[in-house]
Amino acid sequence: MSRSIVRQSKFRHVFGQAVKADQGYDDIRVSKVTWDSSFCAVNPKFLAVIVESSGGGAFLVLPLSKTGRVDKNYPLVIGHSGPVLDIDWCPHDDNILASCSEDCTAMVWQIPDHSLTRALSDPVVVLEGHSKRVGIVSWHPTARNILLTAGSDNLIIIWNVGTGEPLLSMDDHPDLIYSVSWNRNGSLFCTTCKDRRLRVCDPRKREVVAERLAPHEGIRPMRAIFTRDGNIFTTGFTRMSQRELGLWDPTNFEEPIALLELDTSNGVLLPYYDADANMVYLCGKGDSSVRYFEITEEPPYVHYLSTFSSKEPQRGMGFMPKRGVDVSKCEIARLYKLHDKKCEPITMTVPRKVRNYVHRLLEEIQNLKATVLSQEKRICDLENKLSQYTNGTA
Numbered sequence: 001m002s003r004s005i006v007r008q009s010k011f012r013h014v015f016g017q018a019v020k021a022d023q024g025y026d027d028i029r030v031s032k033v034t035w036d037s038s039f040c041a042v043n044p045k046f047l048a049v050i051v052e053s054s055g056g057g058a059f060l061v062l063p064l065s066k067t068g069r070v071d072k073n074y075p076l077v078i079g080h081s082g083p084v085l086d087i088d089w090c091p092h093d094d095n096i097l098a099s100c101s102e103d104c105t106a107m108v109w110q111i112p113d114h115s116l117t118r119a120l121s122d123p124v125v126v127l128e129g130h131s132k133r134v135g136i137v138s139w140h141p142t143a144r145n146i147l148l149t150a151g152s153d154n155l156i157i158i159w160n161v162g163t164g165e166p167l168l169s170m171d172d173h174p175d176l177i178y179s180v181s182w183n184r185n186g187s188l189f190c191t192t193c194k195d196r197r198l199r200v201c202d203p204r205k206r207e208v209v210a211e212r213l214a215p216h217e218g219i220r221p222m223r224a225i226f227t228r229d230g231n232i233f234t235t236g237f238t239r240m241s242q243r244e245l246g247l248w249d250p251t252n253f254e255e256p257i258a259l260l261e262l263d264t265s266n267g268v269l270l271p272y273y274d275a276d277a278n279m280v281y282l283c284g285k286g287d288s289s290v291r292y293f294e295i296t297e298e299p300p301y302v303h304y305l306s307t308f309s310s311k312e313p314q315r316g317m318g319f320m321p322k323r324g325v326d327v328s329k330c331e332i333a334r335l336y337k338l339h340d341k342k343c344e345p346i347t348m349t350v351p352r353k354v355r356n357y358v359h360r361l362l363e364e365i366q367n368l369k370a371t372v373l374s375q376e377k378r379i380c381d382l383e384n385k386l387s388q389y390t391n392g393t394a
Contacts, residue, residue, distance in 0.1 A: 007303065011277055011294055014332065016308030016348050025049075025343040026069045028060060030315050033083045035135060036178070036221055036268045036285065039316030040343065041097070042336050043089040044324035046111060048097060049343060050084045050316075051076065057084035057101045061111050061120075075116040079107055079123050088137045091321070092144050096124075098161075100134035106149045108161050125164045129157050136177065142186045150177045156191070158203055170201060172208050183226040184275065190232050190250070192222040198234060200250045212253035216244050221268050227295055228275040231257065233302075235269035235282065243269055245282070247295065247302055258301040262291075272319040274333055279305070281335065281348075283317040290317075290335065290346065308346060312339050 031039055031050040039050045042064075050059045057080035062070065082102030090096035095113065100106040107123035130151035140146035145162040154177065156170045175194035182189045188209070191199045196219065200210040216222055216236025224234045227247075234246045242264050247257040262269075267284035274281070280302075282291045289309040293302050318336035325331045326347075333348035 009294060009296075009303070011279060011305060011332070011350065013351050014279075014292065014305060014348055015351065016290060016292075016306075016335075016346050018310060018337075019345045019347065023067050024345060025062060025067060026341070027072065028070055028338075028341060028343055030338050030340060030343075031083065033085065035085045036270075037086045037135070037316070038270055038318060040318035040336055040338050041087045041089050042318040042320050042324070043094045044321065045094040045113070046089070046097075047318065047336060047343065048077075048087050048089070049318075049338065050087060053078065056081045057099075057103070059084050059087055059099060061097070061116065063115055066115060075119045077109060077111075077116075077120045079109075079121050080105065082133070085133065085135045086137050088139055090139050091141060092139075098137040098139065098147055100137045100149060100151075102133040104128070104130050104133060104151070106130075106134050106137055106147070106159075108147070125161055127157075127159050127161075127164060127166075129159075129166050129169070130155060136180050138180050138182060138189075140186045141182050141184065146186075148180060148182075148189065150180050150191075152176055156180070156201075168203060168206055170203070170206060172199065172201070178221045179223045179225075181225040183230065184228055188226070188250075190224045190226060192224045192234070192236075194221075196222075198222070198224055198232065198248070198253075200232070210250045210253060212248065215246055215248060215253075215256070218242075218244075220266075223269065223271055225271050225273050225280075227273065228278060229295075231295075233271060233273065233280055233295065235271055240264075241266075243284070245269070245271075245293075245302065260300075260302055270317060272317065272335070274322065276322055277332055279333070281319070281333065283314060283335070283337075285315070286313050288313050290314075290337075292348070308348075310337075310344075314338060315340060318343075 029052040041048045047062045058076040058078045080101035087099045095111045097109045106127040108125045132152035134151040136150040138148045147159045150156045154173045158167045173193045178192040196214045198212045198215045199208045202209045217239040218237025220237040222236035232248045243262040246259045267286040269282045269284050272281040278295045280293050291307045314337045316338040320334040330350045335346045337344045
């Protein structure tokens with residue numbers, strides 16, 4: 001007798017939920033720059049959002065606790081002479097933030113623990129080495145003071161932030177670099193480029209150690225991230241402009257581990273990876289939904305889990321590091337969705353097991369019954385004593 005078998009997974013029932021209105025961040029003028037960046041970065045202390053500003057580039061930094069309406073005169077971080085394109089919090093120090101801009105520079109900022117009382121215009125260090133706008137900044141995941149920048153001059157530079165000097169530069173890309181992602185220990189990074197190639201680079205050897213032409217056949221921008229197993233997860237477009245995701249083994253780029261068509265839409269899919277749960281959250285620019293998948297070792301390797309949907313499209317997205325989520329509420333991830341004029345946190349939660357919940361309810365009921373019985377016995381004893389006094393038998 002045949003019967004259907006449901007795939008066993010801890011994360012099959014993960015669900016997303018937007019927080020209450022008073023726990024969001026309102027009246028934020030999110031940047032309208034036409035650049036495929038997330039425009040948002042978050043860590044356990046702060047939320048940073050690239051915003052519209054006159055006379056150069058700026059971004060807003062708020063303590064996570066400062067929810068509600070943001071005053072229009074709230075101090076900004078200003079210093080770039082052109083629009084800010086990307087921001088990234090340092091994984092080793094929650095008060096250090098890197099930014100890059102159309103002014104051909106990257107800057108590193110020290111954010112004070114308290115709320116800003118005046119505009120912050122003095123960076124800790126200014127990194128000058130690109131001849132065109134800088135569109136990507138990414139901190140090294142394990143080494144302190146190491147920052148990667150990628151610019152429209154097709155150059156990747158790795159900096160020592162402590163000295164402000166470049167450690168190395170790589171000019172292996174003939175066209176615009178769309179994305180850069182470090183692997184888990186920082187020994188390699190992968191890139192996607194306008195020449196439709198996916199590359200794996202070894203910064204110590206200063207060379208490309210593997211590459212694949214057209215992991216997605218479409219000409220629209222791709223994104224790529226390393227998974228914890230050393231594979232590479234990609235998003236892109238088919239020749240017919242359908243959005244597509246793929247999973248690749250960088251030691252054998254000939255055939256994908258998995259390739260899955262999603263839908264037809266213009267928005268670039270930005271992947272956010274949770275290494276602990278081995279889950280990927282896909283947020284399309286201009287979409288009103290977040291889809292999430294689990295990566296496993298058994299076919300089909302990339303398993304669709306569910307979709308969080310809302311009414312308004314997203315301008316960008318921030319992804320909280322795992323140390324910033326509330327595990328006491330079974331939260332496994334938290335995303336910060338950018339609307340036109342606000343930022344809305346979205347919690348991803350694994351529901352509690354019903355059996356454990358029922359067991360706790362039964363225990364509580366039994367405890368209450370025992371308490372009631374003991375109180376009833378005490379009341380009976382007191383009433384007997386009272387009757388003895390009133391009858392004169394005591």
